[in-house]
Amino acid sequence: MYAPQILIEAALNGLMTGAVYALIALGLTLVYGVLHIINFAHGALLTVAMFAVWGAFALVHVDPYVAMIAIVPLMFGLGYGLQRFVIGPASHGNDNNVLLVTLGLSIVLENGLLALFTSDTRALDSDAALQVIELGPLLLSTPRVIGFVAALAVTGLLWLLLNRTDTGRAIRAVAREKLGARLVGIEVDHVYAVTFGLGCACLAVAACLLMPTYYVNPRSGAAFVLVAFTIVVLGGMGSIAGALVGGLIIGVVESFSGLLLGDSLGQIGIFLIFILVLLVRPAGLFGARA
Amino acid sequence: MLSVVSLTKRFQGLVAVDHASLAVPAGSITGLIGPNGAGKTTLFGMISGFLTPSEGRVLFEGQDVTAEAPHLRARRGIARTFQIVQPFAGLTVAENIAVGAYLRHPKRADAVAKAREVGTRVGLGDQLDKPASDLTVAGRKRLEVARALATEPRLLLLDEVLAGLNPSEIRDILPVVRSIRDGGVTILMIEHIMQAVMTLCEEVFVLAQGRMIASGPPRQVCADLQVIEAYLGKGAAARMKAEEAVDA
């Protein structure tokens, strides 16, 4: 029915998209793993980062990959501040409240962007998107290959950060035993905010990798957030390896279901996986049951 | 009334309860004692239906209820309290008790009347309209008992209702337990405070490391060497015997 070349291209495209998905999911799963909350504003924060990339390019002509140097720390700061001064204090330590506060935050961010930039879709006005790499008979889009490699590299860096640095040790201590961590002098609220900041920094990187081939409007992030939730649930809440593998799987599934069902129905595959995993195996493929 | 036949519960290889059997005669207050981690609460969980046994059977009034859901057992007449008290935080004391009373009284007026009566009986009479979250620990223990009692059970399972209370609070609650039994409710209680067990229970079962190691009237069981060993470690019984000999 399909030529093998089309299928292979679909698989590779899926893997490349999946790596960026994984990066987005990584931020979500990290926050879940440490704070044990679902950050519903994750998608809207991604949109903010994507607009930042677009703004840097459109206003001051900074290449997205260069803009990363500024946008990553900015998003980290935004995430740190939001958790420390808004989400944390407003939620009174109740999980349902966190869900609602982050929902409120996503509504504010998404519609704030709508008010500022209207619902117009914007893309980078650059020909970088059209460059390709030839791999035998296959043509691969250069920015997507870069995205794939960079996403994997950032995942590796994050792993190193968590496992080889003092900050990482503090984060893991808080994730495992909040009270115990407090007792040995770790400032839990600070660690929470740092973790949330790291989650947002992941989004900043993802935004810089996405923008050369993608577009942004105030609802762009919303399209990614359910995908990211699916990945996180599939990979096991809080699991970094799970997010990576889950992201790659979802990327491929989306690519194939788009090929088989067309664009409008293509997304449904992801939601069905999401629902099925939640109903059948809520702990995900990798996670241990909480 | 209740018989537990060779119940076993394994959690991923760990045996929490190991072929334990016990029988609770109708109209009695029966005690279940044992060191921490012996599996008492696990055994309660299986009797009340929150845990499914790996092996063995639970018989209530001759009927096999081993696989029945907790709410169905409550309808049969088995009620339980929880070691960690679990009041419905958003409700008043009377409303908390009414949730139990609704089991036999579908009409609100009847259930509320029943709840107030039971609440008064366990000594919460002047606190019925307070939010349950305002109660002291002793008050919450009473609430826990009242809620279970409001389901009008024939068998009441009490899980450490005296734990965390001071001596005068314990002294106040003992007559409540006895009056519940005198009202026709059979009681099986997990308890750590030996003095209470001695005064209340007619029959005591001892669980240690998941096994039922002794049973009988409290005085006799207390004197049983194995029990002392289970509580105080190997050799303790012999040491105590030696000390007694010295004292004598």
Added chain:
Amino acid sequence: MNARDLLPLILVLSVLAALPFLGLSGSVLNFLVTTLIIALAGLGWNVLGGFGGQYSFGHAAFFGTGAYATAILQMKLGWNAWGALGAGIGLGALVGLAIGYLSFRAGLRGSYFALVTLAFAEVFRILANAADFTGGAAGLLLPLRPGLATLQFADRKLFYLLVLAFVGVALLISRWLERSRFGAHLIAVRENEEAARALGVDALAVKLRAIALSAAITGAAGGLYVQSFLYLDAGVAYGTWISVEALLAPIVGGIGTAFGPLVGALALQGLGEITKHLAGGVPGVDLVVFGACLIAVIAFAPRGLLGLRRRPRKARAVPVGA
């Protein structure tokens, strides 16, 4: 329930019923109709989320099902509007039951339940956008035929009163929840499921009944919505906007109280109109205010607007763990 329980309800409904006869302009009346429809959707959400403590992020699934059924049964099968609306309510309840059965059987609660309901609503949206009998992406246009059988009235007041009647029934149901065995069981399950089960409460059955009731009420809101606007597409019927509105109204007004959703809907929609007016056509500003309200209410007024009025006699309204 006795007369004293019903008095506030009768008072509020009387005032609302008198409103359209005070010479309000057509646009104010339209605003009130929309607000009441949102209040109705919120009253539905409140049954499951407020009284039952199960926060759904996907009440659009029920709203949209009610709306599509009401429209499609009339347009494709020639049903009269009353029958179609009734079927829409029933189908909404059925969808609720199905989603509830799958989710609650799997033991989903808290964030997981919120996410799975959101995903279900999205699946419905994508399907409705792609299917033929829903009109696909073009949507459905209900022909304008004023009459009692088509539930379309030349006089907007009559439609307003019809919506108000539904709100009245939903308020009555909420009031009943505060005063009945089923309501007590539902609140007990919200506060502590394990303790409730020990007291003979069949937690699964209670949650299923709650989600069916909740979905039926929100389904009715969907049916009335399409009768009001005579137009429907997947984004309107199954969009996240209505899932959000349905939870915002009760949370802002007072979660787990009978009047909370009504108060919340009136306050939010009123605030939204004012904001839109002040912002002069800039899109999204009203929603920014809604989002900020949600955060502010959770941070500073967990019992909602009704909770500000007085310290409640009974701490009934407090959500789990607050």
